[in-house]
Amino acid sequence: xxxxxxxxxxxxxxxxxxxxxxxxxxxxxxxxxxxxxxxxxxxxxxxxxxxxxxxxxxxxxxxxxxxxxxxxxxxxxxxxxxxxxxxxxxxxxxxxxxxxxxxxxxxxxxxxxxxxxxxxxxxxxxxxxxxxxxxxxxxxxxxxxxxxxxxxxxxxxxxxxxxxxxxxxxxxxxxxxxxxxxxxxxxxxxxxxxxxxxxxxxxxxxxxxxxxxxxxxxxxxxxxxxxxxxxxxxxxxxxxxxxxxxxxxxxxxxxxxxxxxxxxxxxxxxxxxxxxxxxxxxxxxxxxxxxx
Numbered sequence: 001x002x003x004x005x006x007x008x009x010x011x012x013x014x015x016x017x018x019x020x021x022x023x024x025x026x027x028x029x030x031x032x033x034x035x036x037x038x039x040x041x042x043x044x045x046x047x048x049x050x051x052x053x054x055x056x057x058x059x060x061x062x063x064x065x066x067x068x069x070x071x072x073x074x075x076x077x078x079x080x081x082x083x084x085x086x087x088x089x090x091x092x093x094x095x096x097x098x099x100x101x102x103x104x105x106x107x108x109x110x111x112x113x114x115x116x117x118x119x120x121x122x123x124x125x126x127x128x129x130x131x132x133x134x135x136x137x138x139x140x141x142x143x144x145x146x147x148x149x150x151x152x153x154x155x156x157x158x159x160x161x162x163x164x165x166x167x168x169x170x171x172x173x174x175x176x177x178x179x180x181x182x183x184x185x186x187x188x189x190x191x192x193x194x195x196x197x198x199x200x201x202x203x204x205x206x207x208x209x210x211x212x213x214x215x216x217x218x219x220x221x222x223x224x225x226x227x228x229x230x231x232x233x234x235x236x237x238x239x240x241x242x243x244x245x246x247x248x249x250x251x252x253x254x255x256x257x258x259x260x261x262x263x264x265x266x267x268x269x270x271x272x273x274x275x276x277x278x279x280x281x282x283x284x285x286x287x288x289x290x291x292x
Contacts, residue, residue, distance in 0.1 A: 016135040030135035037100040037132060041093075067092070077258065078265045087153065087264045094146065095257035098133055102219055102249030105131020106226070106242060133252075134220040136212065143211035146260045147204055154267030162270055167204075169197035211259060218252050 016028035048063060056064060070092055074084045132138045154163045165171050172193035179186045222245040229241050 016130060016137070028135065029130040030132045030138060033104050033129045034101060034132035034138060036129065037097060037104055040100055040104075041096055070095075073258075074261055077261045080265075083157075083265060083268055087261060090146075090149070091257045091261050091264070094142070094260055095253050098142070098215070098256055099250060099253040101132040101138075102253060103246065104129065105134055105219065105223055106245055106249065131219055131223060133215055134223050136216045139212040139216040140208070142215075142256075143208045146211070147207050147263060150260070150263040150267040151204070153264050157268040158270045163267070165197070167197050167201040169194045172197070207259075207263060211256060215252055215256055218248060222248055 016030035018026045018028050019032060020027050048060065051057065052060060071084060071088055074088050074091065075081060078084045078087070151163060154166075172190045176186055176190045226241055226245060
């Protein structure tokens with residue numbers, strides 16, 4: 001669109017565009033969308049809570065079906081209803097927050113509000129709202145919080161020492177001095193177990209990268225696709241792509257929430273309970289495996 005001698009373009013940047021500042025704190029359009037998503041979830045939650053009845057209405061009945069199905073899905077991952085009930089509020093809230101963020105970025109009416117910023121010879125249109133999950137800062141923060149949260153959950157479930165030994169296996173190194181006379185193989189096995197723990201620690205960092213970049217990449221690519229199709233084919237052709245991105249937004253929210261459930265479940269398991277311990281049978285002089 002031409003405005004006198006200047007060309008106004010709508011460019012999709014890989015970073016979130018700043019809208020205004022509060023002191024030294026810069027507020028971006030993706031942050032505004034995240035705040036708006038929280039507001040939508042809060043209003044919806046309060047509305048459901050106010051209308052909560054012993055004999056459910058249509059809206060309450062729909063949400064009860066959704067919650068029951070979601071809890072059953074978490075049960076399939078944890079295989080433990082007690083663990084499911086503890087982590088379900090967290091992972092379901094995460095799912096809803098990501099889903100609302102994904103879908104808000106797809107609404108054409110929200111992306112049409114913004115301001116024009118002059119950049120030299122041309123002007124760029126900056127929208128007020130942009131999907132929060134299309135900003136790597138948002139997905140990275142979510143990933144860090146839930147990976148750390150899974151380890152904190154593990155500490156409360158199986159204890160600090162066992163959680164620490166998953167990553168820095170001091171127990172394996174200590175077994176060299178306590179078991180070497182009975183089982184010399186421990187000289188080989190114990191260092192391997194120790195370094196496996198360090199690999200687990202690296203794996204926690206990989207989880208953060210995997211969660212954040214997967215969600216960010218899919219949502220950002222979807223927004224770029226819609227903008228590109230809208231610029232090339234106007235309004236009719238991008239319709240199928242919009243429905244495709246709605247489906248992708250749902251799938252990505254579900255994948256993120258399920259992976260978070262898996263991480264919480266793994267953190268709550270004591271792997272040492274399944275490790276075979278070798279003891280000496282003094283009557284026959286033979287070794288046998290005893291499972292803890």
